[in-house]
Amino acid sequence: xxxxxxxxxxxxxxxxxxxxxxxxxxxxxxxxxxxxxxxxxxxxxxxxxxxxxxxxxxxxxxxxxxxxxxxxxxxxxxxxxxxxxxxxxxxxxxxxxxxxxxxxxxxxxxxxxxxxxxxxxxxxxxxxxxxxxxxxx
Numbered sequence: 001x002x003x004x005x006x007x008x009x010x011x012x013x014x015x016x017x018x019x020x021x022x023x024x025x026x027x028x029x030x031x032x033x034x035x036x037x038x039x040x041x042x043x044x045x046x047x048x049x050x051x052x053x054x055x056x057x058x059x060x061x062x063x064x065x066x067x068x069x070x071x072x073x074x075x076x077x078x079x080x081x082x083x084x085x086x087x088x089x090x091x092x093x094x095x096x097x098x099x100x101x102x103x104x105x106x107x108x109x110x111x112x113x114x115x116x117x118x119x120x121x122x123x124x125x126x127x128x129x130x131x132x133x134x135x136x137x
Contacts, residue, residue, distance in 0.1 A: 001080070002120075003075065004080040005126035006073045008071040010069065011111040015105070028083070033075070034135055037071055038070055039066075039068070045062040049065070085118070086100075088114045091109065093109075
């Protein structure tokens with residue numbers, strides 16, 4: 001079993017789609033071993049997305065991620081990282097395949113409904129950023 005980190009972003013939360021996304025997570029065979037509702041400060045969003053600090057979209061991304069509540073999760077499944085990324089779909093909802101979360105719930109490249117780790121090292125950092133070991137069941 002592998003673990004990955006996932007976020008339901010502020011736009012999907014505000015649109016009332018969190019329950020639908022969580023339902024799909026279960027339908028696809030994931031176990032949710034950690035879940036919490038958060039309202040990130042700008043500083044917390046900057047710390048989380050620090051790898052993108054030099055990118056031109058960093059300010060817009062961290063402003064958006066601190067604009068409202070989100071749901072942070074740790075998902076567990078065989079090949080969880082790849083499985084979650086496949087379920088999310090392409091970063092740009094307009095290019096995401098039918099049936100993916102970003103295609104269904106994303107609004108734009110910036111407000112694409114969900115986030116997921118892109119590899120084992122990233123997953124380890126992201127899980128540790130939001131969850132203490134005792135919070136993962």
